[in-house]
Amino acid sequence: MTMKLDRRSFIKSAAATSAIATAATLFPGITFAGWDKLQDASGMITWKKAPCRFCGTGCGVLVGVSGDRAVAVKGDPNCSVNKGLCCVKGYHSVQALYGKDRLTTAKVRKNGKMVEVPIKDALDLIASKMKETITKHGKDSVAMYGSGQWTIPDGYVASKLFKGCLGTNNVEANARLCMASAVTGFLTTFGTDEPMGCYEDIEEANVIITWGNNMAEMHPVLFSRMLASRKRKTNVEIIDFATRYTRTSQAADKSIIFKPQTDLAVANAICYEIVRNDWVNWDFVHKHTAFYKGKTNIGYGLEDHFKFTDKAEPISFEDFKTFLKDYTPERVEKISGVSARDIRYMASLYGDPAKKVTSFWCMGMNQHTRGTWINNLVYNIHLLVGKISTPGNSPFSLTGQPSACGTVREVGTLTHKLPHGVVMNEGHRKMAEKIWDLPAGSVDPKPTYHTVEMFRALDRGDIRFMWIQVTNPMVTMPKLKRYRDGALKEDRFIVVSDVYPTPTTDVADVILPAAMWVEQEGMFGNSERRTQHFDQIVPPPGEAMSDTWQLIEVARRLGFEKQFPWSEEEYIGKIWEEYRKFHDSPKHNMAPYKVLKARSGVQWPFVNGKETRWRFNAKHDPACSNGEDFHFYGKKNNKAWIWARPYEPAAESPDQEYNFWLNTGRVVEHWHTGSMTRRVPILHNAVPSSYVELNPDDAADLGVVNGEMVKIISRRGEITMPAQINGRGVPPRGMVFVPFFDEKYLINEVTLDSFCPISKQPDYKKCAVKLEKA
Amino acid sequence: MPILGYITIPQSGAKDRLLAELNDIEFCEAFPAENADILVLVTDTPDKETEEQLQQQLKNIPSLESLSMTFGYNDELHKGEHDDNEA
Numbered sequence A: 001m002t003m004k005l006d007r008r009s010f011i012k013s014a015a016a017t018s019a020i021a022t023a024a025t026l027f028p029g030i031t032f033a034g035w036d037k038l039q040d041a042s043g044m045i046t047w048k049k050a051p052c053r054f055c056g057t058g059c060g061v062l063v064g065v066s067g068d069r070a071v072a073v074k075g076d077p078n079c080s081v082n083k084g085l086c087c088v089k090g091y092h093s094v095q096a097l098y099g100k101d102r103l104t105t106a107k108v109r110k111n112g113k114m115v116e117v118p119i120k121d122a123l124d125l126i127a128s129k130m131k132e133t134i135t136k137h138g139k140d141s142v143a144m145y146g147s148g149q150w151t152i153p154d155g156y157v158a159s160k161l162f163k164g165c166l167g168t169n170n171v172e173a174n175a176r177l178c179m180a181s182a183v184t185g186f187l188t189t190f191g192t193d194e195p196m197g198c199y200e201d202i203e204e205a206n207v208i209i210t211w212g213n214n215m216a217e218m219h220p221v222l223f224s225r226m227l228a229s230r231k232r233k234t235n236v237e238i239i240d241f242a243t244r245y246t247r248t249s250q251a252a253d254k255s256i257i258f259k260p261q262t263d264l265a266v267a268n269a270i271c272y273e274i275v276r277n278d279w280v281n282w283d284f285v286h287k288h289t290a291f292y293k294g295k296t297n298i299g300y301g302l303e304d305h306f307k308f309t310d311k312a313e314p315i316s317f318e319d320f321k322t323f324l325k326d327y328t329p330e331r332v333e334k335i336s337g338v339s340a341r342d343i344r345y346m347a348s349l350y351g352d353p354a355k356k357v358t359s360f361w362c363m364g365m366n367q368h369t370r371g372t373w374i375n376n377l378v379y380n381i382h383l384l385v386g387k388i389s390t391p392g393n394s395p396f397s398l399t400g401q402p403s404a405c406g407t408v409r410e411v412g413t414l415t416h417k418l419p420h421g422v423v424m425n426e427g428h429r430k431m432a433e434k435i436w437d438l439p440a441g442s443v444d445p446k447p448t449y450h451t452v453e454m455f456r457a458l459d460r461g462d463i464r465f466m467w468i469q470v471t472n473p474m475v476t477m478p479k480l481k482r483y484r485d486g487a488l489k490e491d492r493f494i495v496v497s498d499v500y501p502t503p504t505t506d507v508a509d510v511i512l513p514a515a516m517w518v519e520q521e522g523m524f525g526n527s528e529r530r531t532q533h534f535d536q537i538v539p540p541p542g543e544a545m546s547d548t549w550q551l552i553e554v555a556r557r558l559g560f561e562k563q564f565p566w567s568e569e570e571y572i573g574k575i576w577e578e579y580r581k582f583h584d585s586p587k588h589n590m591a592p593y594k595v596l597k598a599r600s601g602v603q604w605p606f607v608n609g610k611e612t613r614w615r616f617n618a619k620h621d622p623a624c625s626n627g628e629d630f631h632f633y634g635k636k637n638n639k640a641w642i643w644a645r646p647y648e649p650a651a652e653s654p655d656q657e658y659n660f661w662l663n664t665g666r667v668v669e670h671w672h673t674g675s676m677t678r679r680v681p682i683l684h685n686a687v688p689s690s691y692v693e694l695n696p697d698d699a700a701d702l703g704v705v706n707g708e709m710v711k712i713i714s715r716r717g718e719i720t721m722p723a724q725i726n727g728r729g730v731p732p733r734g735m736v737f738v739p740f741f742d743e744k745y746l747i748n749e750v751t752l753d754s755f756c757p758i759s760k761q762p763d764y765k766k767c768a769v770k771l772e773k774a
Numbered sequence B: 001m002p003i004l005g006y007i008t009i010p011q012s013g014a015k016d017r018l019l020a021e022l023n024d025i026e027f028c029e030a031f032p033a034e035n036a037d038i039l040v041l042v043t044d045t046p047d048k049e050t051e052e053q054l055q056q057q058l059k060n061i062p063s064l065e066s067l068s069m070t071f072g073y074n075d076e077l078h079k080g081e082h083d084d085n086e087a
């Protein structure tokens, strides 16, 4: 009887959730507070706080629980990120826990077949295989590949085990594929990572410019906040600066389309105009900035073992002005396709001292072979006019994943990073060795492989063992075929921890069933430096185990009990308090465990019980100590750096034979590779399969209509998929766009593994293809 | 035994009345948006006949401007899925 009641209440919650989600797409900003009273009154549902499982916006949600089952989601009104709102993915997120084919037992490959085994046996096998591989091939033959969807404790224990205990820097995370250019952008300009502003900039700004960022679909709740602010105030303008027409363009006051890669030239042209019109904030520039140039013609990383190190050389403002002479609006119009008038218009918005301007970007600027440069250039604009670190004036790099900031950037789960600082720095290594209770010299001072090179090393045989958690690289790696073939080679051992079968579990030798989201305790860190704790709210199914605990189990089998001593009841709190020691300074202090548990997210630096909204601003940031209004303390010279970075073309551009740009990305309904959202009926039915967006004129030339099959061919591979014409996005002539969520259509068979030489982040937005009607 | 989810829009100025009227009907649960003239309605009827009667009753509510369904579930059509959704 109880079961029956739970089941109907579950379906009714789904019905209500669906109506709420639909209402939210029709009326951005809509909230429904009465629902909980109604449900609570029925006595069937209790509500517990968590951050949303999906994107880097980091909405706070309340998960409705009936018995030991999560049955509903609503926005958490106490969370300042979303103030009670959610998007369609968030509202339906709990259903992703209950797909029919959820992995609940461990599996091991025996004679080519995956066989179910007790999870203990699988963990034993993993530990012995790691030992054997290290003995035979050395410590750098084993690798860990994680994710911006790892919880903070997941990433922390992975780093401690691999970098500390095993002494290999073979730790990378998929955030390399989405955020690395943002990191190197921050480091090269400010010397310290992560945005200076916060989401309150949205309501404070008069002008919001989205740089290659379809926020209406990728950060829908923040986009709703933008639209609500524009509705409430009379002086808010939204400009969408993009390579294709999207839902964001539709809602914006102005849509400006540029040719791929030429955002570099346009950003410089905006600076040219700012200087020419003397809109420079001289007081700010003199006090707080310094000018530099770096190397040029820096390559694209297409060869194995590609190496690049930039060299910063100081230049004068006059040198910078001379550099900008190549970027007059008229010249840039020819390169970019953006009219000189529109370039001047954008410059005038940044240049107007009466306007507060916030720039938002995400994958468009980061997945870019000059990703670090374009991040630098947008900072240049804000720095020249002094529109930074004050409410409403913010160059704001958004993250894609729920904990790309929290786990990958802050914990440092990249080959060169440590929870504080980098492996190359002796002081940082010593700090790690002390906190981890390891002998001096345990951490190797040399970084090993960034993600693309790590998979190349697996293909070459330099890496023999790889453990992959919470990510699906056999869908997401560019130039996929090489890396899939590499993973399948003899004498490679692949462990995959996940919640559903994926093309990555298909190449695994061991599959570990993982606890998902609120089936475990953990923390995420969102785009605005907000750490968000969640309790275990429901039990994981079968033998599924948190990724953190899987790592601890293996670490103990490898003999590191001393480093991983915690009990299952209290390990998350203990790990957090240990991790917090790495950030013990006013520049990065994190909130204590009990504060995190009590609140719907806490922003760091958290100093003397206070969160920091705007960094580098003496009124808000306790780390400012120079007695001025602003203090850019990340760089040794206490300045923010303005970089002369030129326009350079993409690694591969359309030519006579391969005459289209291929751009790839996401849709609002699906989370990344769709392994979770395709199991949610409402989301799956909304966009059941991927497609190729074509410009209507190109479609007419090709003779295809909506739904007809088109073959997309590149120098790497080909794929045939249905056409979408005049759908939610419309590319300009000469470009096609393909969402990557659908494993039936592996678009990354076609993409190119070029990357930004500084950040090593691949460019998924640009390669050359040709099309045929199939 | 269908469970349906709807967005309902009241006649101008009739949001509270519509809320009360809907909640007075057996098989209906409605709750309002805080900041828009919209209600969400979830209906849960035991059989086809009751469902048809309810549909008729809803059509005749004077304070209701429009009703659009966003979710539909019917036990008869989802028999095989029963176990998957069981707690």
Ligand code: SF4
Residues within 6 Å of the ligand: A052, A053, A054, A055, A056, A057, A058, A059, A082, A085, A086, A087, A088, A089, A090, A091, A219, A220, A221, A222
């Ligand atoms: S916007 Fe992102 S964080 Fe917010 S509900 Fe949607 S997917 Fe979740």
